[in-house]
Amino acid sequence: MSEWESFAELCAAHCDGRLTEDQRGLLEQRLKSDEAARAFFIRYMNLESALDGCGSPTGQEWAQVPQPAVLPALRWLPWALAASLAALLAFVFLSGPARDPLRAAPRPDSAGVALLASAVGAVWETAELGAGASLPPGRIKLRAGLVRLEFYSGATVLLEGPADFELRSIDLAVCHSGKLRAIVPAPAAGFTILTAQARLVDLGTEFGIEVAENGPAEVHVFDGRVEVHPPTGPVTPAKADLTAGRAARIDQAGQILDIPADPTRFISAPEAAAQAEADATLQFARWREARELWKDDPRLLAYFDFERNGKARRLNSLLRDKPEMSGTIIGCRWVEGRWQGKDALEFKHPGDRIRLTLRQPVAGGAGTPAAVPRPDSKAEKAERAEQQHLPALTFAAWVRVDSIDQPILSLLSADGERRGSPTWQITGEGKLQCVLHRLDRKYPAPWVSTTPPVIDSMQIGRWLHVALSLDTRSGRVCHYFNGRLVEMATLPDRRPLRGGAVELGNWGRPAAKDAHLIRRFNGRMDEVMIFGAALDEPSIQQLYHVGRPAS
Amino acid sequence: MENPDKKYEDFVRLFLQAEPGLRGLLRVLLPSVTDVDEVLQETSLVLWKKFDRFEMGTSFSAWASVIARFEVLKYRRERARDRHVFSDEVVELLGAQVVESGEALARERRALQTCLTKLRDTERALVTAVYTRGAAMKEAAEVTGRSVAAAYKALSRIRMALLQCIEREMRKEVA
Structure with missing residues (x-):
């Protein structure tokens, strides 16, 4: 492809809108006369079109927007700029300038080297990471808490905060400071941890390391064997060979001193697992408390906590004064949700769905009989229609996507696609999408707002928080993914939104022959909130933080 | 007369499926993303108006x-003589x-x-900054700590690297 270098420059300038008149003439001439140049140009612009909209972070945990507490000013910047700035800051936090010898190694490409298997009470100094994240090479700093890193070589590291730890590759990491236990099964033998004073090569074993900031390091070997080498230079015969039950202190000069081994100073794998479980129980309890508070939010139209409570086929909204918003479960299966003991509904079959009616609460509130089947008077019909007009809406849900196996996975969709009725779905590329139908006669085509890809293969099978807000007064539509604003759009007009019959987790007729008519959601839902107002970003963040599962 | 709701459902489904491809086509033919958005909107209107004439089952x-x-040619004639359309x-x-x-x-x-x-x-930080909707190169260069000229250069190198990677991926697919 190198013969295209100079033509590629023309293409780049064309993309960036910085062609000179002469260059433009040159490009046009080339495209007119040379078929191969056209083919190259087409591929180049096809890439450009695919890149467009790839802007905000694509589920890259490294590029998460820092907490507002860290950078409150970001919220006031134009969104696009704030997001890129945040991505950059996250990057800067993690890499830092390459000063000390430990950082001299070139950074390989950023494909993941380890999985963040669990995080208990983790307080991050670097960008916040959630359990399930695939970590590329980079530095993580933990103020407190316990994280379990599973390297793709098979080695496990239990890192206790405060710690400053750097992942280099699947079998190499640097402990700048802090305490860790490494569990290295035989296939991962050779797993190496660097400290300022030593290179510790593991030969299929279990050992603990504690590195004081700018201080000596201690190595305790519980099982197997660890070789101690000088930190830099070629790997020479080991300076020391520690076997099970032995421990050593390595001072700043690299002198090795025998000390008594003390396995109790390092958390063990079963202890870590017990802590993770206790943490999950605590989180579940915290979510239940928060649920009681949210329940009283007057903006809520419906709140489904997906707790079964003995009822198999009815999904009850928690709002006692708005009972008309209960859902009917069709198909689906009761399964486990975000925590042990939390219920969820699973959507697998083409018929699986939950039906409900979306509308403004009936004036007068509690006790109004909801749906007594009898002929409607004209006035009642008008009243109903009025109730279906909504100035603003927010949907927020905890979902687990098990597979993106179709062009469209429906989260929530209106029956029959009436004018102004919203549809909320996930595309086959893992993008969140909002479709508004037939806004008016002049613009009958659907209005679509799509986020960059947010659900990638790493997110499959994990609990995710998704939210969408629509406000017809400001015209603003916002998409959120795991508490982060990922896309903003402006409505083409200010007409109210339409409620009416909607379905969660599916759309259309189950028997449809055309595969594209089936937009079955493949996965689980365990909490859905529908507000008759547009929630702002801090509120969505709060929903995410309080409901975030442990792993 | 066919059920109008059914017709609309069909249209939405087909249009959403075709949209990424249409966007790609328009990006090749038009100088900027803004032009693409405008012509795509026009195109969707014409498609809907003429949808009765579309034969289901054909592509x-x-x-x-x-x-x-056709809409690109019309766009050039009507509104974009000075906008560097081919x-x-x-x-x-x-x-x-x-x-x-x-x-x-x-x-x-x-x-x-x-x-x-x-x-x-x-590289990803730069791509993120440049392709986030509405961001100008100047901002992207600033937030990634480059001069504007250096950012253009880096971006052009990244595009080439991506093209080469895509080519490799396509070969893998064939193999």
């Missing part, structure tokens, strides 16, 4: 591509060639997702 995206190419002849040549290789181009767009993960962090 919607082929039909939509013909209309989109000549009719080049639009025709490019348009025909895009339609021919539509399938391959769709596969290349999908392969991009894999290739993006292979970028270095610094």
Whole structure:
């Protein structure tokens, strides 16, 4: 492809809108006369079109927007700029300038080297990471808490905060400071941890390391064997060979001193697992408390906590004064949700769905009989229609996507696609999408707002928080993914939104022959909130933080 | 008369499926993303108005591509004489060639997702900054700590690297 270098420059300038008149003439001439140049140009612009909209972070945990507490000013910047700035800051936090010898190694490409298997009470100094994240090479700093890193070589590291730890590759990491236990099964033998004073090569074993900031390091070997080498230079015969039950202190000069081994100073794998479980129980309890508070939010139209409570086929909204918003479960299966003991509904079959009616609460509130089947008077019909007009809406849900196996996975969709009725779905590329139908006669085509890809293969099978807000007064539509604003759009007009019959987790007729008519959601839902107002970003963040599962 | 709701449902479904391809086609033919947005909106209107004439079972995206190419020519005549749109002849040549290789181009767009993960962090930070909707190169250069000229250069190198990666991915697919 190198013969295209100079033509590629023309293409780049064309993309960036910085062609000179002469260059433009040159490009046009080339495209007119040379078929191969056209083919190259087409591929180049096809890439450009695919890149467009790839802007905000694509589920890259490294590029998460820092907490507002860290950078409150970001919220006031134009969104696009704030997001890129945040991505950059996250990057800067993690890499830092390459000063000390430990950082001299070139950074390989950023494909993941380890999985963040669990995080208990983790307080991050670097960008916040959630359990399930695939970590590329980079530095993580933990103020407190316990994280379990599973390297793709098979080695496990239990890192206790405060710690400053750097992942280099699947079998190499640097402990700048802090305490860790490494569990290295035989296939991962050779797993190496660097400290300022030593290179510790593991030969299929279990050992603990504690590195004081700018201080000596201690190595305790519980099982197997660890070789101690000088930190830099070629790997020479080991300076020391520690076997099970032995421990050593390595001072700043690299002198090795025998000390008594003390396995109790390092958390063990079963202890870590017990802590993770206790943490999950605590989180579940915290979510239940928060649920009681949210329940009283007057903006809520419906709140489904997906707790079964003995009822198999009815999904009850928690709002006692708005009972008309209960859902009917069709198909689906009761399964486990975000925590042990939390219920969820699973959507697998083409018929699986939950039906409900979306509308403004009936004036007068509690006790109004909801749906007594009898002929409607004209006035009642008008009243109903009025109730279906909504100035603003927010949907927020905890979902687990098990597979993106179709062009469209429906989260929530209106029956029959009436004018102004919203549809909320996930595309086959893992993008969140909002479709508004037939806004008016002049613009009958659907209005679509799509986020960059947010659900990638790493997110499959994990609990995710998704939210969408629509406000017809400001015209603003916002998409959120795991508490982060990922896309903003402006409505083409200010007409109210339409409620009416909607379905969660599916759309259309189950028997449809055309595969594209089936937009079955493949996965689980365990909490859905529908507000008759547009929630702002801090509120969505709060929903995410309080409901975030442990792993 | 066919059920109007059914007709609309069909249209929405077909249009959403064809949209990424149409966007790609228009990006080849038009100088900027803003032009693409405008012509795509026009195109969707024309498609809906003429949807009665579309024969179900035939290729919607082929039909939509013909209309989109026509809309580009119209756009150039009516509103964009001074906006650096290619000549009719080049639009025709490019348009025909895009339609021919539509399938391959769709596969290349999908392969991009894999290739993006292979970028270095610094490269991804720049891509993020540049392709976030509404961001100007000046801002992107500032937030990534580059001069504007250096950012253009880096971006152009990244695009080449991505093209090469996509080519490799496509070969893998064939193999």
